[in-house]
Amino acid sequence: MSGILEVRDVEVTFEVGPLMRRRSILGVAGVSFDLHAGETFAIVGESGSGKTTLARAINGLQGISAGSIRFGEERIDTLGGRAMKPLRRRMSMMFQDPVGSLSPRMKVGNLIAEPFRIHEIVDKNPSVEVPRLLSLVGLTPEFADRYPHQLSGGQARRVGVARAIALNPALIIADEPTAGLDVSVQGEVLNLLNDLRERLGLAMIIITHNLHVVHHVADRMAVMYLGRFVEVGDTDEVFRAPRHPYTAALLSANPEPDPDKARDRIALPAEVPSLLARPAGCEFHSRCPWVAARCKSEAPEFVQGRTRRVACHTPLEPGARPPELEVTQ
Numbered sequence: 001m002s003g004i005l006e007v008r009d010v011e012v013t014f015e016v017g018p019l020m021r022r023r024s025i026l027g028v029a030g031v032s033f034d035l036h037a038g039e040t041f042a043i044v045g046e047s048g049s050g051k052t053t054l055a056r057a058i059n060g061l062q063g064i065s066a067g068s069i070r071f072g073e074e075r076i077d078t079l080g081g082r083a084m085k086p087l088r089r090r091m092s093m094m095f096q097d098p099v100g101s102l103s104p105r106m107k108v109g110n111l112i113a114e115p116f117r118i119h120e121i122v123d124k125n126p127s128v129e130v131p132r133l134l135s136l137v138g139l140t141p142e143f144a145d146r147y148p149h150q151l152s153g154g155q156a157r158r159v160g161v162a163r164a165i166a167l168n169p170a171l172i173i174a175d176e177p178t179a180g181l182d183v184s185v186q187g188e189v190l191n192l193l194n195d196l197r198e199r200l201g202l203a204m205i206i207i208t209h210n211l212h213v214v215h216h217v218a219d220r221m222a223v224m225y226l227g228r229f230v231e232v233g234d235t236d237e238v239f240r241a242p243r244h245p246y247t248a249a250l251l252s253a254n255p256e257p258d259p260d261k262a263r264d265r266i267a268l269p270a271e272v273p274s275l276l277a278r279p280a281g282c283e284f285h286s287r288c289p290w291v292a293a294r295c296k297s298e299a300p301e302f303v304q305g306r307t308r309r310v311a312c313h314t315p316l317e318p319g320a321r322p323p324e325l326e327v328t329q
């Protein structure tokens, strides 16, 4: 596999507060990863962890304050909006809210043909391309005449996928691709994404807080906390034996359908620290059941192991249980 995306030490800074008391906060705080052709990489974390900001930065919708982003051979974080336009043919973004992200006054056929118009592609005939794309996402040609409000959530998401693949991209960034869908429809959409990934050789970045989604589609995953990656690894391995306490807590809150694999629930204090007052030392220490004295003053390095990167002074061994486990199973 060849690398198609290289993200290095990326930071995104926001200015917050009233004019006279402006403060900078780091929404994304030094994130690095590579993505390979045909690979699906999931970024998970609680809401506000910086995952959507990171996705927008990769897509050029959000400027970065440090680091670099390369797509193929090209450095893209220094390009302006106009220069990014041709690249967006090769990098599609699927936004949250399947129905709301479609213009309500346009018929499905026009919505799917819109990327050809935006990118001034004249050698594609919409009357051929629209039925072809509808078929690829499992919809009949008749859907071309419907308006978004006439679609179910799952059908609207399929239309969103058809728009995303219209220009034959190398990479799709999907922000919460199953949000707002019934569980049965979620599975259909995930199967569709997996199928298209294989058939079209796409790479995907999936942004989600839903760990079922991650396990279903992702080859590798990253867990994000307060704008940083705290654990990155092969999805099956991370699910089998999380090494960062935050990953272990997220997984324990994710009910396993197989009772033999059920985990004790690790209850975390609900309060996520403010980005305006990042904790000293390990930024997870105020919520970590394994916290030690050192954690409160010394930030752990993000260490690359054989197959896993973890930012913790004492990464967990398989099956580790918190010192004072609060079982809420």
Ligand code: SF4
Residues within 6 Å of the ligand: 244, 245, 246, 282, 283, 284, 285, 288, 289, 290, 291, 292, 295, 300, 311, 312, 313, 314, 315
């Ligand atoms: Fe917990 Fe300490 Fe590891 Fe941070 S460094 S995750 S506080 S054990």
